[in-house]
Amino acid sequence: MSMLIKFIAVSIASGTPILFGxxxxxxxxxxxxxxxxxxxxxxxxxxAGFMVGMSTDSFLLALLAAFAAGAFAAxxxxxxxxxxxxxxxxxxxxxxxxxxxFANFCGYYAIGKSESGTLKxxxxxxxxxxxxxxxGLSDIPVIGPLLFSYNPFVYIGIVTALLLWFxxxxxxxxxxxxxIGENPAAADAAGIKVTKWKYINICLGGGICGIGGAxxxxxxxxxxxxxxxxxxxxxxxxxxxxxxxxxxxKAIFGSFIFGALRQLKxxxxxxxxxxxxxxxxxxxxxxxxxxxxxxxxxxREKSQPEACGTNYxxxxx
Amino acid sequence: xxDKRKENFxxxxxxxxxxxxxxxxxxxxxxxxxxxxxxxxxxxNGSGKTTLMNMLSxxxxxxxxxxxxxxxxxxxxxxxxxxELGIGMIHQHFKLVDVFSAMENIVxxxxxxxxxxxxxxxxxxxxxxKFGLEIDARKKVYNMSVSEKQTVEILKVLYRGANVLILDExxxxxxxxxxxxxxxxxxxxxxxxxxxxxxxxxLNEVLxxxxxxxxxxxxxxxxxxxxxxxxxxxxxxxxxGRPVSLEIERPIMDEVGTILSCKNVTIKKxxxxxxxxxxxFDMKTGEILGVxxxxxxxxxxxxxxxxxxxxxxxxxxxxxxxxxxxxxxxEIINLGISMSFVPEDxxxxxxxxxxxxxxxxxxxxxxxxxxxxxxRKPARSLAEKLVKKLGIVTSSVDTxxxxxxxxxxxxxxxxxxxxxxxxxxxxxxxxxxxxxxSSYTIYDLLNEQKKKDVAVLYVGEDLDVLLELCDRILVLxxxxxxxxxxxxxxxKEEIGLMMTGESVKKEA
Numbered sequence: 161m162s163m164l165i166k167f168i169a170v171s172i173a174s175g176t177p178i179l180f181g182x183x184x185x186x187x188x189x190x191x192x193x194x195x196x197x198x199x200x201x202x203x204x205x206x207x208a209g210f211m212v213g214m215s216t217d218s219f220l221l222a223l224l225a226a227f228a229a230g231a232f233a234a235x236x237x238x239x240x241x242x243x244x245x246x247x248x249x250x251x252x253x254x255x256x257x258x259x260x261x262f263a264n265f266c267g268y269y270a271i272g273k274s275e276s277g278t279l280k281x282x283x284x285x286x287x288x289x290x291x292x293x294x295x296g297l298s299d300i301p302v303i304g305p306l307l308f309s310y311n312p313f314v315y316i317g318i319v320t321a322l323l324l325w326f327x328x329x330x331x332x333x334x335x336x337x338x339x340i341g342e343n344p345a346a347a348d349a350a351g352i353k354v355t356k357w358k359y360i361n362i363c364l365g366g367g368i369c370g371i372g373g374a375x376x377x378x379x380x381x382x383x384x385x386x387x388x389x390x391x392x393x394x395x396x397x398x399x400x401x402x403x404x405x406x407x408x409x410k411a412i413f414g415s416f417i418f419g420a421l422r423q424l425k426x427x428x429x430x431x432x433x434x435x436x437x438x439x440x441x442x443x444x445x446x447x448x449x450x451x452x453x454x455x456x457x458x459x460r461e462k463s464q465p466e467a468c469g470t471n472y473x474x475x476x477x
Numbered sequence: 478x479x480d481k482r483k484e485n486f487x488x489x490x491x492x493x494x495x496x497x498x499x500x501x502x503x504x505x506x507x508x509x510x511x512x513x514x515x516x517x518x519x520x521x522n523g524s525g526k527t528t529l530m531n532m533l534s535x536x537x538x539x540x541x542x543x544x545x546x547x548x549x550x551x552x553x554x555x556x557x558x559x560x561e562l563g564i565g566m567i568h569q570h571f572k573l574v575d576v577f578s579a580m581e582n583i584v585x586x587x588x589x590x591x592x593x594x595x596x597x598x599x600x601x602x603x604x605x606x607k608f609g610l611e612i613d614a615r616k617k618v619y620n621m622s623v624s625e626k627q628t629v630e631i632l633k634v635l636y637r638g639a640n641v642l643i644l645d646e647x648x649x650x651x652x653x654x655x656x657x658x659x660x661x662x663x664x665x666x667x668x669x670x671x672x673x674x675x676x677x678x679x680l681n682e683v684l685x686x687x688x689x690x691x692x693x694x695x696x697x698x699x700x701x702x703x704x705x706x707x708x709x710x711x712x713x714x715x716x717x718g719r720p721v722s723l724e725i726e727r728p729i730m731d732e733v734g735t736i737l738s739c740k741n742v743t744i745k746k747x748x749x750x751x752x753x754x755x756x757x758f759d760m761k762t763g764e765i766l767g768v769x770x771x772x773x774x775x776x777x778x779x780x781x782x783x784x785x786x787x788x789x790x791x792x793x794x795x796x797x798x799x800x801x802x803x804x805x806x807x808e809i810i811n812l813g814i815s816m817s818f819v820p821e822d823x824x825x826x827x828x829x830x831x832x833x834x835x836x837x838x839x840x841x842x843x844x845x846x847x848x849x850x851x852x853r854k855p856a857r858s859l860a861e862k863l864v865k866k867l868g869i870v871t872s873s874v875d876t877x878x879x880x881x882x883x884x885x886x887x888x889x890x891x892x893x894x895x896x897x898x899x900x901x902x903x904x905x906x907x908x909x910x911x912x913x914x915s916s917y918t919i920y921d922l923l924n925e926q927k928k929k930d931v932a933v934l935y936v937g938e939d940l941d942v943l944l945e946l947c948d949r950i951l952v953l954x955x956x957x958x959x960x961x962x963x964x965x966x967x968x969k970e971e972i973g974l975m976m977t978g979e980s981v982k983k984e985a
Contacts, residue, residue, distance in 0.1 A: 335577075338577075343575070348556065349572040460619055
């Protein structure tokens with residue numbers, strides 16, 4: 161029993177970086193832009209969060225830096241695709257290659273300068289990233305570990321998802337935003353500033369991805385710098401957008417399922433001897449199956465925003 | 478001029494000029510519309526009607542000239558500006574978000590706060606009552622008929638408090654009954670002091686609804702006339718620039734025999750939903766069989782089913798006594814069944830836009846050549862023959878077809894199909910977007926085929942044309958045949974009813 165609760169708890173934590181990536185991509189696709197640069201934006205966010213955290217020793221500043229760096233990477237994408245009408249797929253892929261490479265480059269450079277040959281966040285900041293422990297609450301059996309035992313990122317992620325849901329579903333701005341992704345010409349004719357809102361949402365999405373990147377370096381790697389720290393999570397996030405049917409709330413559950421898949425190998429009984437590589441492959445295998453299964457789905461509301469992937473040019477008829 | 482402006486027109490355009498690159502779309506156009514009147518804007522395709530209206534609604538910005546709204550000069554830089562001035566435009570292609578409900582579409586982009594659906598619904602219903610509109614505010618747009626979508630578009634404009642309404646070809650996709658309903662709404666609006674501008678090229682509608690007509694030709698405003706003082710012939714002459722006969726001939730053939738018959742044919746669309754269900758009809762030699770129906774009623778599936786592009790789920794298509802279901806498109810072409818389908822974007826099917834006429838001819842004949850190399854000579858002479866015969870305007874037969882005007886492209890497409898000497902010719906929307914002259918050339922081409930004992934299937938939009946050109950008319954509604962009637966004995970109203978699903982027993 162305690163094993164199961166522990167498994168659920170680590171799954172939820174493990175799914176959190178994917179959740180950030182998915183949320184960022186959902187809000188980007190809602191304005192009609194398919195940004196395949198999630199992996200790159202997460203890498204840049206990780207790098208910026210780490211470097212700022214190391215030099216300022218402030219968790220909050222590190223988070224802000226991760227957000228700002230992700231948003232800046234997304235801004236590059238936005239300038240190219242919204243303003244210059246570049247192909248979205250190519251731009252996104254390039255952003256991934258650039259982002260990962262740039263983060264690794266910064267890492268190498270910093271390691272070269274350090275005396276010990278490794279980079280590690282100072283003790284003060286790692287203390288703030290640990291799982292919370294609220295007197296009384298965290299000790300309640302079952303509920304304690306399931307609700308009050310995570311690192312701060314998990315709570316930020318869930319609150320972000322709920323806020324995004326509220327924004328998209330319950331506000332006028334959200335309605336306008338969704339209209340842009342479905343039919344930018346209709347939104348334009350209704351007097352919505354299409355370009356402005358595309359920029360805002362794409363950058364916001366990039367910022368959220370950046371925080372997910374910070375998670376990978378601060379929690380998964382426990383504050384020690386390594387290259388390629390995002391390690392493909394960004395790609396799972398892109399696929400999870402489809403699995404979640406473009407709904408931020410469903411993304412919470414989807415990301416926890418994938419978190420569970422990533423943790424499974426540590427929790428299977430020792431008697432079952434399947435090679436560890438199989439478990440590493442599992443999230444990607446499930447992603448493939450999910451993509452095939454969801455492509456059969458026909459509901460109009462739960463499908464990709466209609467104009468997603470095509471740039472909008474007003475005078476084109 | 479100064480005296481006139483004192484009259485305070487709802488909208489007055491003075492010397493409006495708009496260029497797209499080197500093309501002069503609007504050349505010093507003058508136009509006035511009063512409050513409480515319906516002004517028709519008449520002109521052939523490419524005469525600059527839509528461009529002019531797009532400038533009033535803030536999509537484009539004029540290069541020269543000024544616009545006065547209620548006597549005051551106005552600068553309209555965006556759709557928001559237009560809506561603040563009380564100008565609302567209903568575009569030819571609806572600008573609606575499919576996955577949104579009617580009311581979400583209506584409030585989209587407005588400045589007010591987010592309102593509870595119930596409050597909103599009440600507001601919308603109040604507007605509906607005022608002008609005699611009907612809508613289910615919670616219905617999703619993708620579940621709506623064309624006419625309902627148009628109602629949403631009108632409501633969108635009225636909700637923003639527009640008192641000048643511009644409609645771009647509003648009746649092109651409506652049944653006669655729906656058109657009547659729309660006109661009642663427009664008359665209501667006019668009675669309440671609003672100004673209405675309606676763009677159309679259907680003369681009978683101009684005569685029915687408008688108070689005055691402004692005629693545009695090649696980007697210039699030719700004349701403005703009182704509707705009650707003129708008739709269809711005069712308007713055509715003003716529009717085309719010379720007298721044109723509006724008669725479509727219908728040669729009567731003596732011997733007709735069945736060449737193709739569909740029995741209980743059901744065809745699914747590409748997305749798996751039913752396209753057409755249980756079709757039973759015959760095509761006869763020396764006859765033009767018209768197909769009428771609201772857009773998307775299964776016309777495309779019917780054509781593609783016969784041509785072999787979609788496979789019939791069940792049922793049989795007999796051609797000269799043999800079942801052709803399951804044959805490949807190539808085998809069907811070789812049997813003598815030819816299709817020319819002109820989709821909405823006109824180039825999407827049948828021709829390759831970046832290829833010249835010669836290469837487009839080769840697409841259909843390259844297999845006849847021996848060996849792996851292309852033989853261009855026959856294709857070139859065929860292309861040259863078509864240019865001469867159909868009066869196609871192009872700088873050379875090697876010029877990519879995308880540089881040709883819509884009418885010429887359609888002549889190339891239809892001409893190529895006809896040159897393969899088909900026994901069955903399927904044409905869908907061959908006059909889509911064509912001016913009057915080109916349309917009549919196409920009608921003549923079809924009649925010529927009919928005289929050669931070809932069975933022609935003509936899918937069309939304009940009921941007046943269907944009634945004059947075709948021998949029998951098959952009416953589709955939601956993928957089912959609601960009637961096959963003799964064109965001589967039926968009326969527009971009867972076909973309109975069948976298009977909305979009222980089955981008529983009479984078979985021809």
